[in-house]
Amino acid sequence: MINYLSSLPAACTQGIIWGIMAIGVYITYKILDIADLTVDGSICTGAAVCAMMVINGQPMWLALIASVIAGMLTGLVTGIFHTFMGIPAILSGILTQLILWSVNLKIMGAANQSLSATKYNLLISRLNLDRSIIILQLLAIALIIVLYWFFGTEFGSSVRSTGANLNMSRAQGINTSFTKIIGLVISNGIVALSGALLAQYQGNADINMGKGAIVIGLAAVIIGEALFGWLCRNNFALKLIVVVLGGIVYYIVYTTVIYIGLDADLLKMLSALLVALFLAVPYWKGKYFSGVKNVEKRALKQEKKAAKKAARKNKKEVA
Amino acid sequence: MLELKDVRKTFNPGTINAKKALQGVDLHLNAGDFVTIIGGNGAGKSTVMNAIAGLWPIDSGTIKINGKDVAGLPEHKRAKYLGRVFQDPMMGTAATMEIQENLAIAARRGNHRTLRWGISSKEKKMFREMLAVLGLGLEDRMTAKVGLLSGGQRQALTLLMATLKEPKLLLLDEHTAALDPKTAAKVLELTDNIISEKKLTAMMVTHNMRDAIAHGNRLIMMHEGRIIFDVSGEEKKALTVDALLEKFSQSSGQEFSNDRALLS
Ligand SMILES: Nc1ncnc2c1ncn2[C@@H]1O[C@H](COP(=O)(O)OP(=O)(O)O)[C@@H](O)[C@H]1O
Ligand SMILES: [Mg+2]
Numbered sequence: 001m002i003n004y005l006s007s008l009p010a011a012c013t014q015g016i017i018w019g020i021m022a023i024g025v026y027i028t029y030k031i032l033d034i035a036d037l038t039v040d041g042s043i044c045t046g047a048a049v050c051a052m053m054v055i056n057g058q059p060m061w062l063a064l065i066a067s068v069i070a071g072m073l074t075g076l077v078t079g080i081f082h083t084f085m086g087i088p089a090i091l092s093g094i095l096t097q098l099i100l101w102s103v104n105l106k107i108m109g110a111a112n113q114s115l116s117a118t119k120y121n122l123l124i125s126r127l128n129l130d131r132s133i134i135i136l137q138l139l140a141i142a143l144i145i146v147l148y149w150f151f152g153t154e155f156g157s158s159v160r161s162t163g164a165n166l167n168m169s170r171a172q173g174i175n176t177s178f179t180k181i182i183g184l185v186i187s188n189g190i191v192a193l194s195g196a197l198l199a200q201y202q203g204n205a206d207i208n209m210g211k212g213a214i215v216i217g218l219a220a221v222i223i224g225e226a227l228f229g230w231l232c233r234n235n236f237a238l239k240l241i242v243v244v245l246g247g248i249v250y251y252i253v254y255t256t257v258i259y260i261g262l263d264a265d266l267l268k269m270l271s272a273l274l275v276a277l278f279l280a281v282p283y284w285k286g287k288y289f290s291g292v293k294n295v296e297k298r299a300l301k302q303e304k305k306a307a308k309k310a311a312r313k314n315k316k317e318v319a
Numbered sequence: 320m321l322e323l324k325d326v327r328k329t330f331n332p333g334t335i336n337a338k339k340a341l342q343g344v345d346l347h348l349n350a351g352d353f354v355t356i357i358g359g360n361g362a363g364k365s366t367v368m369n370a371i372a373g374l375w376p377i378d379s380g381t382i383k384i385n386g387k388d389v390a391g392l393p394e395h396k397r398a399k400y401l402g403r404v405f406q407d408p409m410m411g412t413a414a415t416m417e418i419q420e421n422l423a424i425a426a427r428r429g430n431h432r433t434l435r436w437g438i439s440s441k442e443k444k445m446f447r448e449m450l451a452v453l454g455l456g457l458e459d460r461m462t463a464k465v466g467l468l469s470g471g472q473r474q475a476l477t478l479l480m481a482t483l484k485e486p487k488l489l490l491l492d493e494h495t496a497a498l499d500p501k502t503a504a505k506v507l508e509l510t511d512n513i514i515s516e517k518k519l520t521a522m523m524v525t526h527n528m529r530d531a532i533a534h535g536n537r538l539i540m541m542h543e544g545r546i547i548f549d550v551s552g553e554e555k556k557a558l559t560v561d562a563l564l565e566k567f568s569q570s571s572g573q574e575f576s577n578d579r580a581l582l583s
Binding site for chain 1 (some may be wrong): 372393394395396398399401403405409410411412413414415416420421423424425427428429430432433434435436437438462464480481
């Protein structure tokens with residue numbers, strides 16, 4: 001038991017790193033309504049760039065910025081495949097992912113590069129969890145503040161509306177190819193940042209580290225929404241915080257499951273099945289319970305409420 | 320104002336599904352014209368609207384708005400000149416965004432979208448007043464998601480969004496067809512009010528012949544990708560549904576067929 005409890009800080013640290021990654025997934029999956037598989041590759045790109053820069057004696061801040069820019073470029077590639085070349089989003093992501101397999105190997109010069117905290121001056125490490133957790137929290141908060149600002153701006157709103165209604169967005173003069181590309185660029189920049197953090201945390205960058213990342217990201221988004229969605233009240237910043245919480249819960253469950261003695265090899269399968277199940281829920285809802293009726297019912301209720309409010313207001317004014 | 324010259328469009332050319340949707344459409348609208356458009360199913364009414372809006376490039380012909388040739392511009396660039404309302408109430412608004420957010424996006428149609436905050440408090444006040452005019456109680460629900468609104472409310476909102484930034488041309492494609500008769504009448508009345516208040520140039524497709532006669536200053540009838548009948552002024556005012564049907568069979572040699580057309 002003590003063993004288990006002592007492993008929880010590590011779970012939280014990893015959870016925040018994957019929570020940051022899941023924010024990237026949230027931007028494409030929830031805001032743009034695109035399932036972007038680039039992330040399986042771009043998380044490793046971020047790790048590879050960061051590791052190589054640090055190994056070659058570059059300062060940490062420069063390594064992180066370079067990682068983010070490299071990640072943004074991967075999003076740009078997928079965005080161009082999807083918009084300019086008309087390739088379906090899923091396939092575009094898969095193509096970039098494959099490109100990145102080669103690119104990441106070239107960046108690292110090997111399938112694995114060790115990034116030991118004893119040898120280099122790292123920002124975070126599994127060897128110093130207390131410090132790591134604080135730094136990661138600050139990073140996550142700063143990221144959420146920046147995103148909250150961006151998606152509230154005129155341009156950020158047009159990115160959101162692109163995902164919400166492509167037709168309406170074009171009719172309102174929004175260049176939806178451009179907004180989609182920008183969304184993919186931002187998302188993969190964030191994912192690469194999480195990759196750079198992950199490499200430092202685990203002490204190496206590995207060509208396989210992104211395998212199934214999209215599923216973990218989706219799981220974090222879904223778990224967060226299912227457990228803490230009621231907290232959000234339509235506030236965008238809270239929604240992003242909930243995504244990070246989803247990442248933390250994911251890793252606590254992960255740690256618990258391993259502690260109980262479940263075969264760690266099965267975890268990816270279980271994550272995928274969990275995500276599949278949650279993705280099915282809205283479909284089943286639409287199929288077996290008429291969603292339209294619910295919406296209409298809600299609309300009617302709201303109308304009645306508004307009418308009552310107006311009546312009350314009138315009364316007040318008369319009185 | 321609007322000038323279409325010999326506009327042609329074939330869908331799926333060179334295949335067995337080839338469809339000559341527009342076969343040389345000529346149309347000249349003066350500023351302030353309010354044209355109603357009728358025609359059978361598949362006559363090309365929506366296709367004309369989509370050609371003007373630029374959903375795809377036309378095969379040949381010219382499209383000029385205020386003297387400017389727009390045929391080469393992509394859809395989002397033409398949006399600067401156009402306000403559009405669609406048949407499907409879901410199409411014109413973003414369901415997962417707030418009423419005021421939808422309006423704020425529409426208020427920037429044709430503008431460069433900057434990194435300034437997406438909605439100002441001055442705008443919120445203006446939106447509230449505009450919504451109050453609709454008389455649907457939406458002014459007290461500005462932060463509600465549009466997905467919670469009924470079809471009629473969404474169409475009224477789309478109409479507001481289409482005209483918030485005054486368009487050179489307002490395109491209405493059967494925008495009341497999906498609504499119940501009472502709501503449809505209300506949205507149509509609203510349409511009339513906005514068009515006459517702002518003195519807009521507008522094109523309105525409708526399947527209801529009486530509406531087509533009662534509204535606007537000009538009426539055109541389409542058949543097989545062409546304009547076969549075009550009346551305005553006193554002549555249009557004097558039209559009856561029977562006269563229109565007669566005109567149709569004369570020009571096309573066929574019976575008028577539109578499964579949704581209201582003939583009486
Ligand atoms: N995007 C498209 N692709 C292929 N065919 C189309 C497309 N849009 C319209 N059509 C075809 O063009 C013809 C005219 O359609 P439309 O303009 O929608 O008719 P309506 O007058 O009823 O609005 C129809 O035969 C329709 O099937
Ligand atoms: Mg049509």
